[in-house]
Amino acid sequence: MKYNCNDSVLWYIKYFGVPLTVGVAMYGLCCRITERKRRAALEGKVVVITGASSGIGEALAHTFYEHGSKVVLAARRKTELQRVKQELLSKPLSSVTLEPVVLELDLSITEEIEPFVQKVYEVCGTIDILVNNGGVSHRGAVLHTKIDVYKSIMSINYFGSVALTNAVLPRMVESKSGHIVFVSSVQGLIAVPDRSAYAASKHAMQAFADSLRAEMHQYNIDVTIFSPGYVKTAISVNALTGSGDGHGVMDPSTAAGFTPEYTARKFVDAIVAKKKELILSQFLPRLAIFLRHAAPSIYFWSMARRANKTS
Numbered sequence: 198m199k200y201n202c203n204d205s206v207l208w209y210i211k212y213f214g215v216p217l218t219v220g221v222a223m224y225g226l227c228c229r230i231t232e233r234k235r236r237a238a239l240e241g242k243v244v245v246i247t248g249a250s251s252g253i254g255e256a257l258a259h260t261f262y263e264h265g266s267k268v269v270l271a272a273r274r275k276t277e278l279q280r281v282k283q284e285l286l287s288k289p290l291s292s293v294t295l296e297p298v299v300l301e302l303d304l305s306i307t308e309e310i311e312p313f314v315q316k317v318y319e320v321c322g323t324i325d326i327l328v329n330n331g332g333v334s335h336r337g338a339v340l341h342t343k344i345d346v347y348k349s350i351m352s353i354n355y356f357g358s359v360a361l362t363n364a365v366l367p368r369m370v371e372s373k374s375g376h377i378v379f380v381s382s383v384q385g386l387i388a389v390p391d392r393s394a395y396a397a398s399k400h401a402m403q404a405f406a407d408s409l410r411a412e413m414h415q416y417n418i419d420v421t422i423f424s425p426g427y428v429k430t431a432i433s434v435n436a437l438t439g440s441g442d443g444h445g446v447m448d449p450s451t452a453a454g455f456t457p458e459y460t461a462r463k464f465v466d467a468i469v470a471k472k473k474e475l476i477l478s479q480f481l482p483r484l485a486i487f488l489r490h491a492a493p494s495i496y497f498w499s500m501a502r503r504a505n506k507t508s
Contacts, residue, residue, distance in 0.1 A: 231466070238469040240265030241295070243321045247304060247361065248331030250277035252430030253380060253464075256457035257328060258297070259285065260465045267295040269317055269324075271302040272331060304331050304357025305349065314364040323372075326468065327365050329358035329402075330380040334432045335394040337439030338507075346441050347394045354398035359405060369418050376419040378468060379406045383426050383482040387489050387496075390504035394437075410473060419471045423464050426478030427454030454479075 244261045248254035250272035262268050262285045270278045278299045285297050298320055302313050317324055332354040335346065362377055369375030384392055385399030403422060410420035433451045436444040460477060467475040476483065488496040 235264045235465065235469055236292070239465070241267070242325040243267045243269065243317075243323050244326040244328065245269040245271060245317060245324055246328045246330055247271045247302060247358070249281060250274045252432065253425070253428060253457050253460055254328070254330040255281050256461035257330065257464060259458070260461045262294060262297060263288065263290060264465075265292060265294060267321055268297045269321065270297055270299050271313070273301065273303045275299065275301050304361070305352045307356065307360050310357075310360045310364050314361070318368070324365055324368070324375070326376045326378060327362065328378040328380065329361060331357065332380070332398070334436035335392055336433065336436045336444045338391055339393050342394060342439035343441060346437050346439060347397070349441070350394040350437065351398050351401070354395070355401045355405070358402060362409070366418075370416045373417045376421065376468060376471070377409065377413070379422045380464075381406070381422050381424050383424050383476065383478050383486065385424055386476070387482070387485050389500060391507055421468060421472055422474045423467065424474065424476045424478070425455070425460055426482040427451050428460050429454045429456055
C-alpha cells in the first residue's frame with residue numbers, strides 16, 4: 198500500500214519509539230501540511246461526480262466540498278442527491294465553500310450525456326475534474342447470467358463513463374488542462390467467480406483509462422484510475438443477479454471493508470498528487486493481483502477452488 202504523509206508519520210512513531218509528545222507534534226504538523234496541499238489544489242475547482250447519491254461517490258463529494266471545490270452531484274436518484282446536497286450545506290466549516298449543484302444523470306442512456314455536460318458548462322462555466330464513479334455490480338455464475346445483464350452492466354459501468362469522458366474532453370483539450378478520474382475495482386485487474394459481468398466492465402475501464410492517459414499526456418490532461426478492494430457500501434446489495442433481479446444482500450467481505458470516508462480521502466490525495474493509478478485494497482486481493490502475473494497457475498487453481506465452493 199502507498200502511504201501518504203500522515204501514514205508515514207504514524208509508521209515512524211510506532212516502529213522507532215518516538216516520544217508521545219514529539220509524535221503528536223509531528224503528526225499534527227503533517228496533517229496541517231496535507232490539508233494545505235489539498236485546499237491549494239482543490240479550492241474553486243469544478244468537480245463532477247457520477248454515482249454521488251451514495252457510497253464512495255457521496256464520500257468523495259464531502260471530501261471535495263470540504264476543500265472548497267464546486268461539486269456537481271450526478272446520479273439517477275434526485276431525492277438522494279438533494280439529501281447529499283443538504284448534508285454538505287449543513288456542515289459547520291470555517292472556510293468558504295461553494296454551493297453544490299444537483300443534476301440527474303442515467304449513465305445507461307447515452308442520449309442524456311451531451312445535454313448533461315452542456316448543462317454543467319452553463320451552470321459552472323468549466324469542468325476541472327471528472328470523477329467517473331457511477332456503476333453497478335454483479336452476483337451470478339456465467340452459466341446462469343442472461344446476456345441482457347451483461348449488456349446492462351457494460352452500458353452503465355463502461356459505455357456510460359466512456360461517453361461522458363468523450364463529451365468532456367474537447368474543452369479540456371482546448372484549454373490544455375483537466376483531470377479525468379475512473380473509479381474501477383481490483384476486479385479490473387483480476388477476475389473472480391460469480392462476478393464475470395462486473396469484472397469485464399472494469400477490465401474494459403482499465404484498458405480505456407490506460408489508452409486515454411497516453412493520448413492525453415500531450416494536452417496536459419491527467420488520468421487517474423482507482424482500484425479499490427472491499428469498501429463498505431451498498432454495492433453488493435444493489436448488485437444484479439444473473440436473472441437481472443437485485444441481489445439484496447450485504448456480502449460479509451463488503452461489510453468488513455474500508456469505510457467510504459477513508460477511501461475517499463485516499464482517492465482525493467491521489468488526485469492532488471496526480472497519480473496515474475492507486476490500488477487501495479486488503480491483503481488477499483493484493484496477493485491475487487500479484488499471483489495473477491507472477492504465478493498464474495496458482496491463481497487459476499485458487500479461483501477454481503473458490504468457484505467450487507460457491508457452486
